[in-house]
Amino acid sequence: MRTLGNRIAELRRGKNITQDEMAEKLNVTAQAVSKWENDISCPDIMLLPKIAQMLSVTVDELLSDQPKKSVELVPEEKRKSIDDLVLRIYVNSKDGDKVKVNLPMPLVKAGLEMGLKMPEVSGNEALKDVDFAQLIALADKGVVGKLVEVESVDGDTVDIVVE
Numbered sequence: 001m002r003t004l005g006n007r008i009a010e011l012r013r014g015k016n017i018t019q020d021e022m023a024e025k026l027n028v029t030a031q032a033v034s035k036w037e038n039d040i041s042c043p044d045i046m047l048l049p050k051i052a053q054m055l056s057v058t059v060d061e062l063l064s065d066q067p068k069k070s071v072e073l074v075p076e077e078k079r080k081s082i083d084d085l086v087l088r089i090y091v092n093s094k095d096g097d098k099v100k101v102n103l104p105m106p107l108v109k110a111g112l113e114m115g116l117k118m119p120e121v122s123g124n125e126a127l128k129d130v131d132f133a134q135l136i137a138l139a140d141k142g143v144v145g146k147l148v149e150v151e152s153v154d155g156d157t158v159d160i161v162v163e
Helices: 004-014 019-026 030-037 045-054 059-063 105-113 118-122 132-140
Strands: 071-073 086-092 098-104 143-151 157-162
Touching: 004 030, 004 059, 019 030, 019 045, 045 059, 086 105, 086 132, 098 105, 105 132, 132 143, 132 157
Parallel strands: none
Antiparallel strands: 071 143, 086 098, 086 157, 143 157
């Protein structure tokens, strides 16, 4: 069974975040982060939401040893309206640049209906072949989660999530 420290370390490394970077963003020492990851101590409960957000997981996913479902089909009776969903785009460049874009789904739909092309908005080559109309159609049918994960030859990564 993986411990909280193991999960923090694994998720942090997966995001290419150093212990020093994590410590700075959380206003703690790098030694504190190291102690968490080595199960010597645990983060303060008030830091858990910030840690989870930084690692792109929920607090439940951070605390639970259950693997996250990356994509799920929500039953019709439990589905949110597409107007209540958010399209999240995470871009991590090999140079260390991190971009997070959160777009309400109605805005994405309106933009596509006007003929706006998402890669022109983002300027990221890794997004040029993503069919955003198809992503909206999937979300409308109840598919949520990480729908697109791209790693370019340059080492840039792009994740597109519908929540």
